Amino acid sequence: MIAFENVSKFYDHNTVLKNITFTVQKGEMAFITGPSGAGKSTLLKLMYMEELPDEGNISIEDIHLSSLKMSEIPLLRRNIGVVFQDFKLINNLTVFDNVALALHIRGVSEREVHSFSSEALKKVGLRHVADSYPKSLSGGEQQRVAIARAIVGGPVVLLADEPTGNLDPDTALDIITLFRELNSQGTTILIATHNRELLKNTVKRLLRLDSGTLTEETVL
Amino acid sequence: MTMSYSFISAFKSLGREKWINILSTLTVASSLLIITLAVFFLYNIELIANHLPERFSMMAYLEDPLSREETRNIIDSLKKRPEVANVKYISRDDALIELKHTLKDSRSLLEGLDENPLTSSIEIKLRREFVTPSSTSRIAEEIRKIPGIDTIYYGERIAEAIHLLKQSVRNISIIIFLTISLGVVFVVYSTVKILFYRKNEEIEIIKLLGATSGFIRTPFLIEGGIIGLSGGILGIVGAFVFYFAVTYRLSTVIPILKTLVFPFEVLIALPFVGIILGVIGSAIAIGRIRL
Numbered sequence: 240m241i242a243f244e245n246v247s248k249f250y251d252h253n254t255v256l257k258n259i260t261f262t263v264q265k266g267e268m269a270f271i272t273g274p275s276g277a278g279k280s281t282l283l284k285l286m287y288m289e290e291l292p293d294e295g296n297i298s299i300e301d302i303h304l305s306s307l308k309m310s311e312i313p314l315l316r317r318n319i320g321v322v323f324q325d326f327k328l329i330n331n332l333t334v335f336d337n338v339a340l341a342l343h344i345r346g347v348s349e350r351e352v353h354s355f356s357s358e359a360l361k362k363v364g365l366r367h368v369a370d371s372y373p374k375s376l377s378g379g380e381q382q383r384v385a386i387a388r389a390i391v392g393g394p395v396v397l398l399a400d401e402p403t404g405n406l407d408p409d410t411a412l413d414i415i416t417l418f419r420e421l422n423s424q425g426t427t428i429l430i431a432t433h434n435r436e437l438l439k440n441t442v443k444r445l446l447r448l449d450s451g452t453l454t455e456e457t458v459l
Numbered sequence: 460m461t462m463s464y465s466f467i468s469a470f471k472s473l474g475r476e477k478w479i480n481i482l483s484t485l486t487v488a489s490s491l492l493i494i495t496l497a498v499f500f501l502y503n504i505e506l507i508a509n510h511l512p513e514r515f516s517m518m519a520y521l522e523d524p525l526s527r528e529e530t531r532n533i534i535d536s537l538k539k540r541p542e543v544a545n546v547k548y549i550s551r552d553d554a555l556i557e558l559k560h561t562l563k564d565s566r567s568l569l570e571g572l573d574e575n576p577l578t579s580s581i582e583i584k585l586r587r588e589f590v591t592p593s594s595t596s597r598i599a600e601e602i603r604k605i606p607g608i609d610t611i612y613y614g615e616r617i618a619e620a621i622h623l624l625k626q627s628v629r630n631i632s633i634i635i636f637l638t639i640s641l642g643v644v645f646v647v648y649s650t651v652k653i654l655f656y657r658k659n660e661e662i663e664i665i666k667l668l669g670a671t672s673g674f675i676r677t678p679f680l681i682e683g684g685i686i687g688l689s690g691g692i693l694g695i696v697g698a699f700v701f702y703f704a705v706t707y708r709l710s711t712v713i714p715i716l717k718t719l720v721f722p723f724e725v726l727i728a729l730p731f732v733g734i735i736l737g738v739i740g741s742a743i744a745i746g747r748i749r750l
């Protein structure tokens with residue numbers, strides 16, 4: 240479960256998020272939409288603690304983030320899979336090693352690292368580029384590597400920031416199908432996107448963010 | 460298992476930044492070699508200094524006249540003292556013979572003598588550990604009080620000089636060791652700092668993926684340790700080259716070099732010293748990691 244309670248975030252007196260309150264239940268799949276600069280990425284960053292809120296409380300799986308000690312942050316992050324908007328792939332590691340890194344960080348044994356990483360790459364359709372370096376891949380392929388890395392550790396919560404931004408409609412649909420599958424296995428998923436096409440018939444729940452204010456949209 | 464991953468990424472990173480690492484390994488090696496050579500010279504000076512006390516002696520001049528019995532008693536009481544290694548009685552007649560022998564080329568000096576002007580004496584050698592300025596003066600003071608002993612002479616200066624020499628050798632060793640160790644730490648510090656900055660972006664990503672500070676830090680500590688270790692091993696090689704150059708090549712020209720002793724225990728310590736200094740340097744370079 241993800242719960243925001245009166246959360247505000249300022250960047251140098253510029254209010255990015257205004258008094259945000261919402262919850263996403265365990266096992267739910269929700270979308271956040273809104274124009275560029277609305278604060279979608281910022282909202283996600285608060286959850287994996289890349290940024291800290293200036294006001295309000297956030298809890299994930301009933302853990303109050305403000306009560307976490309610095310040494311406990313890694314544990315939180317290992318339970319959250321993040322597809323970063325800018326991918327954040329490591330250029331001097333191969334595609335395979337990028338995905339495997341997420342498991343090494345979790346202390347997974349060498350043998351399991353291998354099978355889980357191959358499995359994750361297969362799910363995003365990139366097993367054939369396992370030994371390539373990110374720079375030699377297309378934008379859409381890089382994005383799918385980022386997705387494989389986010390799901391490989393079997394996260395409790397999956398946060399995806401514009402995960403289909405670089406994908407053609409068909410591949411985008413494949414990724415959404417993959418997310419659905421994970422969701423049906425119990426993963427809580429929150430996706431930030433302004434891809435209207437994507438929202439059309441896949442959305443269960445839609446949150447709209449507009450200049451820092453959050454509104455719940457009714458889904459038809 | 461995470462440890463093996465840390466080792467793998469440490470080695471990869473060492474390979475990626477070959478030149479920086481080779482350069483700093485060579486710097487560490489030559490620094491450790493300097494330490495070894497300093498230890499070598501100071502160790503030999505110390506060995507010589509350790510033998511110096513054996514040459515140190517006190518001369519106790521006896522009152523005149525003294526019976527055989529009294530002389531015996533004095534010698535016995537001196538022998539009983541725990542500080543005394545051995546004593547040698549020199550009768551006035553022996554002393555005169557010795558003097559004549561010494562002055563054999565200028566015999567005229569002794570021509571006018573019809574009576575032996577010398578006194579009998581006892582030469583006292585102290586055990587090595589008692590040849591220090593404080594104990595020699597104490598022992599001399601006590602011996603002087605023995606009835607039958609007139610005066611006592613000993614080289615206060617010599618005891619002091621030996622003491623000073625050993626003290627300086629020790630101080631110089633410590634100073635050299637500390638300065639050069641500091642240098643080694645600084646070299647590894649700079650190297651790891653560069654590696655750390657170059658990987659800054661990667662580290663920021665790894666943090667967001669849930670890495671602990673230990674996971675981030677360990678490969679760098681290993682890298683620092685490996686630089687120190689390789690420096691230490693290279694240092695051993697350098698020291699051997701030096702040793703054989705001195706004992707086989709130079710000693711044919713300068714024979715006294717053959718008597719030099721090489722402290723091989725120091726060599727075994729080099730890689731460990733390297734590892735410790737390397738790890739310290741990289742630990743300082745990484746500093747505290749904010750997640």
Ligand SMILES: Nc1ncnc2c1ncn2[C@@H]1O[C@H](COP(=O)(O)OP(=O)(O)OP(=O)(O)O)[C@@H](O)[C@H]1O
Nearest residue numbers: 250255273274275276277278279280281282324433
């Ligand atoms: N580190 C920062 N320092 C200052 N301002 C920032 C920072 N990060 C974001 N902002 C500002 O916060 C606002 C929201 O940014 P955010 O990235 O959350 O938007 P977004 O909804 O994700 O946009 P997009 O759809 O383009 O990704 C923007 O106006 C941006 O300029």
Ligand SMILES: [Mg+2]
Nearest residue numbers: 279280324400
């Ligand atoms: Mg964004």
